[in-house]
Amino acid sequence: MAVRDNWFTENEVMWPGQAMSLKVEEVLFEGRSKFQDILVFRSSTYGTVLVLDGVIQLTERDEHAYQEMIAQLPLHSHPNPQSVLIVGGGDGGVCRHPDVASVTMCEIDELVCDVAKKYLSHSTATAFDDPRVHADAAEYVKDKCDAYDLVIVDSSDPIGPAETLFTSSFYSCLRKAMRPGAIMCNQGECIWLHLPLIADCLRSCHEIFPSVDYAYTTIPTYPSGQIGFLLCSTAAGAVLRRPLREPTPEMQAQLKYYSPAAHAAAFILPRFAEETVAAVRKPPMPYACTSGAPPLLTRSSLALAAVGAYVNVPLVTTARAALCKQMGALFLTQWRAHRHVCENFSPWRNATECTGMRFYHWGALAGFIGLLDAGFYQRPRQAAADFTIT
Numbered sequence: 001m002a003v004r005d006n007w008f009t010e011n012e013v014m015w016p017g018q019a020m021s022l023k024v025e026e027v028l029f030e031g032r033s034k035f036q037d038i039l040v041f042r043s044s045t046y047g048t049v050l051v052l053d054g055v056i057q058l059t060e061r062d063e064h065a066y067q068e069m070i071a072q073l074p075l076h077s078h079p080n081p082q083s084v085l086i087v088g089g090g091d092g093g094v095c096r097h098p099d100v101a102s103v104t105m106c107e108i109d110e111l112v113c114d115v116a117k118k119y120l121s122h123s124t125a126t127a128f129d130d131p132r133v134h135a136d137a138a139e140y141v142k143d144k145c146d147a148y149d150l151v152i153v154d155s156s157d158p159i160g161p162a163e164t165l166f167t168s169s170f171y172s173c174l175r176k177a178m179r180p181g182a183i184m185c186n187q188g189e190c191i192w193l194h195l196p197l198i199a200d201c202l203r204s205c206h207e208i209f210p211s212v213d214y215a216y217t218t219i220p221t222y223p224s225g226q227i228g229f230l231l232c233s234t235a236a237g238a239v240l241r242r243p244l245r246e247p248t249p250e251m252q253a254q255l256k257y258y259s260p261a262a263h264a265a266a267f268i269l270p271r272f273a274e275e276t277v278a279a280v281r282k283p284p285m286p287y288a289c290t291s292g293a294p295p296l297l298t299r300s301s302l303a304l305a306a307v308g309a310y311v312n313v314p315l316v317t318t319a320r321a322a323l324c325k326q327m328g329a330l331f332l333t334q335w336r337a338h339r340h341v342c343e344n345f346s347p348w349r350n351a352t353e354c355t356g357m358r359f360y361h362w363g364a365l366a367g368f369i370g371l372l373d374a375g376f377y378q379r380p381r382q383a384a385a386d387f388t389i390t
């Protein structure tokens with residue numbers, strides 16, 4: 001029994017040794033569907049709470065931290081989303097977000113929708129007017145081809161009915177259902193608790209999608225106060241961390257968590273998670289933006305150096321060498337002008353010639369630095385700027 005002495009305590013199978021508890025004012029619904037246990041209660045400080053199989057799915061107080069981000073991150077990374085598929089999300093919290101021509105929601109458990117309509121109708125379950133609820137998400141998307149601009153997988157945790165939604169065969173089905181340039185955003189568990197699982201999922205995504213990244217949000221009632229998102233695009237080179245559009249002022253006024261700045265910040269990971277994600281992120285981040293060690297010799301760094309050399313050697317080094325020649329010549333001229341004064345001081349002549357030679361050497365060094373500058377520094381910096389919003 002999850003509620004004891006007016007306290008609900010979360011099931012801890014996936015996060016052993018820790019548990020979230022909320023004080024219960026009133027149990028509103030308790031039952032079992034074909035798939036899972038469902039509990040709804042009114043808490044004393046977090047509003048109405050929905051619990052599936054002993055795990056908190058949403059509370060009215062902090063649901064926006066998750067539902068806004070899982071919907072708005074992909075929505076604002078796509079230039080023009082028209083058609084959205086939501087897998088799961090039976091509580092209705094996500095499907096009220098996409099303001100697009102068509103939203104299809106496929107939730108495996110109809111009772112979750114019914115309970116949400118009854119107990120969450122004033123907060124999250126406000127967009128159920130025309131829902132198309134399908135029996136099984138994995139089965140449903142199997143038949144689809146090139147149908148969606150966005151796919152949002154708002155699932156519960158992978159122990160239970162949502163297990164298939166974390167597999168590579170499911171990601172492959174989704175990939176087929178997505179249009180060119182479409183974006184998928186999946187509930188991506190918690191970096192503090194599930195890094196190996198996240199790494200597995202990201203590796204599967206890496207095999208299937210040409211662009212892959214990971215973001216997270218903070219939310220007090222999910223385990224460890226955090227939950228992440230796997231974001232993948234069917235387009236190569238898609239930079240998902242940079243919003244392509246800003247919310248309209250009216251939309252921004254309704255959002256409590258999402259903003260373009262929160263979008264960009266959501267992808268900045270602590271170092272221990274960055275190391276895992278950096279290994280599979282596509283396109284890879286320039287090392288200037290990551291906390292990982294810069295790779296010394298990669299194919300791309302060699303290619304950049306070659307381009308830098310090609311651009312710099314003829315332009316910079318010849319220009320600098322020409323300048324150095326002039327300065328060397330100036331010294332020699334000066335020396336000749338003063339020759340009659342210091343004709344017995346041969347060291348002067350040698351010194352002057354040496355100075356000229358030194359300028360040649362400095363010219364060569366400057367050219368080399370120019371090469372490094374353009375090949376290894378400026379170009380990654382430019383690429384870094386592409387990943388940053390200003």
Ligand code: SPD
Nearest residue numbers: 057058089091093155156
């Ligand atoms: N550990 C809980 C993860 C729950 C994620 N899904 C929540 C569904 C809310 N619409």
